[in-house]
Amino acid sequence: MRLDFTKMHGAGNDFVVIDATRRPFDLSPQQLRALGDRRFGVGCDQILVVEPALSGDAADFRYRIFNGADGSEVEQCGNGSRCFLRYVIDKGLTTQPRVRVRTVNALLELVLAEDGRVRVDMGPPRLDPASLPFDPQGLAPDARGFWPLTLADGVAVQAALVSMGNPHAVLLVDDVDAAPVALLGPQVQALSRFSQGVNVGFLQIQARDRARIRVYERGAGETLACGTGTCAAVVAGIRAGLLDAAVEVQARGGQLRIEWDGQGSVFMTGPASTVFEGSIEL
Numbered sequence: 089m090r091l092d093f094t095k096m097h098g099a100g101n102d103f104v105v106i107d108a109t110r111r112p113f114d115l116s117p118q119q120l121r122a123l124g125d126r127r128f129g130v131g132c133d134q135i136l137v138v139e140p141a142l143s144g145d146a147a148d149f150r151y152r153i154f155n156g157a158d159g160s161e162v163e164q165c166g167n168g169s170r171c172f173l174r175y176v177i178d179k180g181l182t183t184q185p186r187v188r189v190r191t192v193n194a195l196l197e198l199v200l201a202e203d204g205r206v207r208v209d210m211g212p213p214r215l216d217p218a219s220l221p222f223d224p225q226g227l228a229p230d231a232r233g234f235w236p237l238t239l240a241d242g243v244a245v246q247a248a249l250v251s252m253g254n255p256h257a258v259l260l261v262d263d264v265d266a267a268p269v270a271l272l273g274p275q276v277q278a279l280s281r282f283s284q285g286v287n288v289g290f291l292q293i294q295a296r297d298r299a300r301i302r303v304y305e306r307g308a309g310e311t312l313a314c315g316t317g318t319c320a321a322v323v324a325g326i327r328a329g330l331l332d333a334a335v336e337v338q339a340r341g342g343q344l345r346i347e348w349d350g351q352g353s354v355f356m357t358g359p360a361s362t363v364f365e366g367s368i369e370l
């Protein structure tokens with residue numbers, strides 16, 4: 089079948105976006121992997137499928153998210169949600185600057201700011217192990233909320249565990265550039281305690297309102313930015329008493345602003361850009 093698509097990115101986290109609002113369809117895992125392949129397909133970190141809302145739902149749209157490397161469906165994608173809003177506005181699928189979208193497990197509210205960035209109400213974080221899910225047997229978090237994890241080669245790390253609808257483990261590092269992301273990311277992911285896998289964030293705190301981040305994503309490897317990973321990392325930093333309620337976070341592909349009052353929703357503000365459009369035979 090021939091498929092029209094739009095290539096987008098949010099802070100360097102890149103997406104193939106597909107309009108399924110007029111014609112519902114399912115892509116097989118093989119087709120999703122073909123789209124995500126950077127050599128034999130279009131290439132992207134995630135594939136976003138925009139669908140109409142179910143009748144009677146409070147949402148304006150639904151959208152589904154798939155990791156491009158393995159075709160797995162996931163619950164949330166922060167950078168993708170900003171691209172979703174840009175997409176439905178640019179394609180004339182809505183005339184509203186404020187839109188609600190249903191994901192697998194949440195209802196997000198997004199608004200286009202005057203400067204062209206998108207602000208997303210990402211909902212509240214969840215901190216209970218069951219929400220990731222994470223098997224805590226025999227472990228307890230320290231006073232700052234970090235859990236002691238022992239990796240396969242015996243290396244011990246401390247990770248804050250946060251669900252933003254999808255699972256995140258956050259490690260504090262002194263320097264993200266020097267952090268062994270490609271080594272530790274897969275090792276943390278390999279822990280059987282994370283039965284649904286986990287995204288692994290490496291957070292460098294520079295000041296109470298400024299940080300840097302790298303994320304080794306589930307189903308994608310290291311990406312240039314991860315919206316939910318950045319939200320999770322800032323939540324972990326605020327809970328540990330290291331960050332204030334509003335933080336500018338620099339990822340390798342761009343900057344995100346994250347706000348959290350310690351109780352309610354996490355708000356994420358950042359860019360969303362279209363790169364090109366095309367069609368591909370799958």
Ligand SMILES: N[C@@H](CCC[C@H](N)C(=O)O)C(=O)O
Pocket residue numbers: 101133134155162163164165166167168254255287305306307308311313314315316317
């Ligand atoms: N890049 C995303 C997260 C995409 C999903 C993630 N890889 C997972 O498997 O949970 C973001 O911006 O949040």
